[in-house]
Amino acid sequence: MITATDVSAGYGGGLVVRGVGLQADHGEVVGLIGPNGSGKSTFLRTLYAALPPRTGLVALDHEPISELRGNRLARRVAVVAQESPSDLPVSVADMVLLGRAPQRRALAAFTREDHQAVAAALSRVGARDLANRRYATLSGGEKQRVLVARTLAQQADHLLLDEPTNHLDIRYQHELLRLVGQLGVTTVVVLHDLNLAARYCDKLVILKDGQALAAGTPREVLTAQRLLDVYGIRAEPMDVQGCLQLVFSIADEPQLHDAGARAAR
Numbered sequence: 001m002i003t004a005t006d007v008s009a010g011y012g013g014g015l016v017v018r019g020v021g022l023q024a025d026h027g028e029v030v031g032l033i034g035p036n037g038s039g040k041s042t043f044l045r046t047l048y049a050a051l052p053p054r055t056g057l058v059a060l061d062h063e064p065i066s067e068l069r070g071n072r073l074a075r076r077v078a079v080v081a082q083e084s085p086s087d088l089p090v091s092v093a094d095m096v097l098l099g100r101a102p103q104r105r106a107l108a109a110f111t112r113e114d115h116q117a118v119a120a121a122l123s124r125v126g127a128r129d130l131a132n133r134r135y136a137t138l139s140g141g142e143k144q145r146v147l148v149a150r151t152l153a154q155q156a157d158h159l160l161l162d163e164p165t166n167h168l169d170i171r172y173q174h175e176l177l178r179l180v181g182q183l184g185v186t187t188v189v190v191l192h193d194l195n196l197a198a199r200y201c202d203k204l205v206i207l208k209d210g211q212a213l214a215a216g217t218p219r220e221v222l223t224a225q226r227l228l229d230v231y232g233i234r235a236e237p238m239d240v241q242g243c244l245q246l247v248f249s250i251a252d253e254p255q256l257h258d259a260g261a262r263a264a265r
């Protein structure tokens with residue numbers, strides 16, 4: 001379980017996240033959504049202790065995250081951040097093997113179990129055939145899948161993902177988020193695509209100007225009025241095969257059915 005209570009955080013003298021709370025229960029997938037610059041990545045950084053909150057508390061299973069350090073933290077939390085690792089001259093398999101480091105004692109060699117975990121993780125993201133390639137030579141989408149494989153190999157019980165569908169084609173976007181849901185790992189994921197968020201997240205928290213405007217199920221959060229207020233976009237919530245999906249149009253443009261009605265006159 002990840003709990004953030006009344007978290008404020010920022011850089012230098014300023015605050016960019018103010019009084020944000022979130023609870024991801026065991027095995028739940030919670031989506032963080034909101035416009036560009038609303039503070040999603042900043043808030044996510046506080047959840048993996050990369051940025052200490054100025055006020056408030058972040059806890060994993062009731063233990064303050066500030067008390068977890070080094071390998072103890074890495075065994076509990078796996079992260080795919082927006083900042084991709086630099087293009088190290090390592091193979092894909094070695095990049096994923098790095099995810100196993102927290103499981104080892106200091107200076108112990110990697111075991112057969114480690115290599116099996118790497119192969120299994122690469123298979124789960126459809127990247128087994130990339131194992132011997134140099135990581136630096138992969139496409140953006142291939143790199144993203146390898147970074148997700150690294151978090152799987154890490155076998156942490158909490159997963160934090162910042163726009164993991166970035167660079168992925170439509171099939172891998174769905175496959176990745178479906179996989180995340182099937183892992184049964186407590187997850188917080190930053191997403192821009194609201195239809196993906198509606199489909200794959202159990203709960204959503206929507207940020208605007210560093211504050212959480214609403215939290216709840218996708219149906220509770222993604223209302224037409226809220227999307228107009230937050231994004232300035234007109235959205236029509238629809239039920240597609242039992243799943244909430246949104247059709248969008250720019251708020252200050254005439255809607256399609258208005259234009260159609262005018263044309264018919």
Ligand SMILES: Nc1ncnc2c1ncn2[C@@H]1O[C@H](COP(=O)(O)OP(=O)(O)OP(=O)(O)O)[C@@H](O)[C@H]1O
Binds near residue numbers: 011038040042
């Ligand atoms: N390292 C930093 N130093 C100073 N300001 C920063 C830093 N990182 C982010 N900011 C600022 O904090 C604000 C929130 O940024 P953040 O990246 O958290 O938003 P976001 O919602 O994740 O945005 P996006 O959807 O564009 O990725 C922005 O105004 C940004 O310029």
